[in-house]
Amino acid sequence: MRTVLKWAGIVVGALVLVVVVGGFVASRVGAANIARVHEVPVTSLTIPTDSAALARGAHLAGIYGCQDCHGADLSGQVMAEEGPARIVASNLTPAGIGGEYEPEDWDRAIRHGVGVDGTALFVMPSGAYHNISDAEAVDLIAYLETLPPVEKDLPPMEYTLLGKLLAAGPLDLSKGVYVDPTPTSSPAPGATVEYGAYVAEGLCAYCHGEGLVGKEADQPGAPFAPNLAASGQWPPEQFHQTMTTGVRPDGREMDPEFMPWTMTAKMTHDEREGVRLYLATLAE
Ligand code: HEC
Ligand code: HEC
Known part of the structure; x- marks a missing residue:
């Protein structure tokens, strides 16, 4: 009887070990996937400064829903605290990432889904923006670069253990990365x-x-x-x-x-x- 119990104990212990080691390995794989650097083609863009371009850019930010996540003044917000990550929509004003971003960085993030460090952005819907033409992207970026600075204390975006485990398989962050080149021009806005x-x-x-x-x-x-x-x-x-x-x-x-x-x-x-x-x- 004792030996049976002993063996049962060993089996259970081994199973627990397998789960713990498996979870550890999976979380390491997930963390590596999260940290993976993606190469995307960015276009060299000339940012306009005229008022028509800025007005079009402001309108584009509205119809592409930037405020829905980054907040009414685009100063960012915490979107979720639980689940796979603390999801934080960045402060896009010059007091936040806007202060450091070059036109190529905006392009990489908005139309390709990749942050300045080359890692995949999460929740940021670049798939909806990948088709925006260079002609419109420059107006949008021009507008973002002229936002009034808004200071805001935001915690960093951070993946939880669950997020790291998911990123090892089911949550494929690279699906949000768009490597194809973007269109240069687009039809004039209107009822066509x-x-x-x-x-x-x-x-x-x-x-x-x-x-x-x-x-x-x-x-x-x-x-x-x-x-x-x-x-x-x-x-x-x-x-x-x-x-x-x-x-x-x-x-x-x-x-x-x-x-x-x-x-x-x-x-x-x-x-x-x-x-x-x-x-x-x-x-x-
Ligand atoms: C559905 C929510 C959502 C919408 C809509 C959205 N974003 Fe984001 N955005 C995010 C989140 C969340 C992040 C942070 C992602 C990360 O760090 O992994 C982000 C990140 C970014 C970044 C990278 C910032 C950094 O920290 O490096 C830029 C730039 C950006 N968004 C611009 C825009 C613009 C411009 C629009 C509108 C055209 C827009 N976003 C619409 C959620 C959104
Ligand atoms: C973020 C995801 C998302 C985007 C972007 C989006 N939709 Fe939707 N749309 C949905 C979902 C989800 C539903 C179903 C909503 C429901 O049943 O409550 C829906 C429903 C609809 C419906 C109702 C259809 C019906 O037969 O009942 C219309 C019309 C529609 N969308 C048009 C559009 C148009 C036009 C655009 C682009 C300008 C668009 N949607 C962009 C997610 C989206």
Whole structure:
């Protein structure tokens, strides 16, 4: 009996050891994945200073939803304290990272998903911004560089043990890194299918999938992002109403946390109309 117990003890002890060592190894693998440096092609950009460019840049920050995470004055905020990481959207003003960033650094972070140190950014949705043209990116960067400085004490972004374990496998941070070159030019903003395609196949496709055919969300708890062909057939006023209030034709209000209608609400009517015209060309 004693020997049996002894053996059982040894087996349990060995199992615990396997789990502990396995967890340790996995967390080391995860930490290495988090620290991996990614090479991305950045474009050499000339940043404009004229007021039209700055105004367009401010508008772009609105319709691409930067404030939704980085805060109304873009001075950053803690987005989550629990789960895989303490998620901190950086202070983009000159008192924060804006004070150190060169145009290439902005480009690397915004359109490629990589921080100044070359590591992958987490939660920052560069997949929605990878399609932004150089012509628009320079306006956006020009605006960011002229933000008033806002001092803010933010804790560092930090992965938890859970985050490190996940980063060893299921949480593939390199999926948020975009290595393809970015487009140089884009259609003039307005109520055209071309402009709508440019916005929809970048920004909207990030969640609704390529071709806007619908896609399962990456974000835990988010509903399925549906095929947008049907909404392209809604009466135009209905489409604009839903995209500015979040209320769908059946009366249900969409949570802006999952479907960011707060940013489509900031588009000009013509820009939104361009998106609608493009969606109307999609086959159901
Ligand atoms: C869904 C939330 C979200 C949105 C929307 C978002 N960001 Fe971010 N952003 C983050 C988070 C979180 C980080 C920090 C990621 C990290 O450190 O791994 C970040 C990091 C960055 C960085 C790198 C900063 C650094 O510390 O090096 C820049 C630059 C940036 N964002 C700019 C923007 C701009 C410009 C927009 C709008 C076009 C935008 N972000 C929209 C969440 C967001
Ligand atoms: C961050 C992810 C995300 C982005 C970016 C996004 N959507 Fe969505 N969208 C969703 C999700 C998730 C739903 C489903 C929401 C629900 O059912 O409550 C949705 C629902 C919708 C609906 C309702 C469709 C229907 O048939 O009920 C429309 C229309 C829509 N989105 C249009 C757009 C457009 C246009 C863009 C780009 C300008 C866009 N979305 C960008 C996530 C996103």
